[in-house]
Amino acid sequence: MRKLNISLSGEKTKIEIEVLGRSYPDSTNDWDKNWITSVVHITIPGYVAQFTCELRTDELADFADELTAMHENLEGTAAFKHIEGAICMKGTIDNLGRILWEAETYYPPGDGAVLQFEFNSDQSYLTSSIRQLHTILSSFPVIEEL
Structure with missing residues (x-):
């Protein structure tokens, strides 16, 4: 089985x-079916x-859409916003293709430790990240509520 992941990389950061x-694959509630168990790895x-x-x-689908728009237009921002705040990331691209990423983790969500950091990357990483997101979403598509 292949590993499904999304990576954001930059200067000495991943x-x-x-x-x-x-x-909750057996849930009868569509809201519950859209939760996916994930492991977050951070190296700074x-x-x-x-x-x-x-x-x-x-949340991953929204992030994929925003990353795609950023990549196509080479402007704007893309943000991953986790509903419980475990991990949030926002990238802003400048006119030279450099991306400033602001990230925050909160574990365990609600009453845990907070780690905030920033790092720089460039547009060359976007293609891979977008492809990784689409691979994840093809394996675990968003289940729409009826």
């Missing part, structure tokens, strides 16, 4: 979200962090 599977100068959390497929 955020990787590995998707393990649907959190001076820190290595890893934790498991549940993300949502609709």
Whole structure:
């Protein structure tokens, strides 16, 4: 079985979200079916962090759309906003194709430790990240509520 992940990389920094599977595959509630169990891996100068959390497929789909628009237009921002705040990321691209990423993790969500950091990358990483997101979403598509 292939590893399903999305990576954001930059200068001495890497955020990787590995998707393990649907959190509640047997649920009869469409809202619950969109939760996916994931492992977040973060490597930044001076820190290595890893934790498991549940993300949502609709959050990943929104992020994929925003990254795609950023890549096509070479302007704007793209943000991943987790409903429980376990991981949030926002990238802003400048007119030279450089991206400033602002990230925050909160584990465990609600009452845990907070890690905030920034890093720079460039547009050359976007194609791979967008492709990774589409691979995840083809394996775990958003289930629309009826």
